[in-house]
Amino acid sequence: MTVASEDGARPTADDPRRKAHVILRVNGEDHEVAFLPHKTLLEVLREDMGLTGTKHGCELGECGTCTVLVDGEPQLSCLLLGLQSVGRDIETVEGMAGADGLHPLQQAFAELGAAQCGYCTPGFLLTAEALLRNDPQPSRERIVEELSGNLCRCTGYLKIYEAVEQAAAARTAPGAGR
Template structure:
């Protein structure tokens, strides 16, 4: 009864991979179930929350609506590909330092969307960050620590020596 598996080759987090899977599977399912990369999460599977975001050829997309078969020869980046060896990516570092990850479930998606933003625009303003992240829902943080983390990481990626502000960590006086 199950369809014969299809096989594709693509670049995943900088490395070539080949994987076989049922042909109707989405990239989300292929990553989580056939490649055991469970860092990519899901919240609706209908493109309505942004939780399953990955980068496809550098652009953030909804992996729940990308067919696995459509990824032949393409470049996919997931949260597992962000850190450089044992060093956290500056975005990961900033998210951890500021508490931008509370439950942590939407975090991989926000990290990847922000990664794409900073690749395009190393110095985004707050409104540009809000626009870029407007397709990712978070129920824990109210987004504020996420904005601050993106700004902190952006500054560090630009080579600035930036630290979280006192207001951000302790509130206003």
């Protein structure tokens, strides 16, 4: 681990209970956070920053539920240490809606019933967001491929595909704000 904490105190192996004190950039804002060095980004977000929008389904990197964006790429926050996230740009579901309302993906997920229990939804939203940034008009095949690492037990995925397609259409429509 090469990341130094902000106050220069470096967590050491013989003192694993000493908290690291760092700045994390989450949803475009810098946050000063102190947490135990072994904590995952998932745990730091949920437990130390109160950002419980990011969910967990296995904490082993198997289900995609805890997906967040790190420097624009979908990452499983359960497999990333909080300390590895210092100096990187972290985006969570809490950062998607703006002053002008829901993000087009959120709007489409709500309108089309792509969120049933809603537990896997934040992970799907962020995975889809990364996809649309790279490919604003993805084919159905591409959507299926890109979302294949996220499990959903409620919807059978079909409404999720439709929501991603609707959001893609909304984003690229003339006059779309985002």
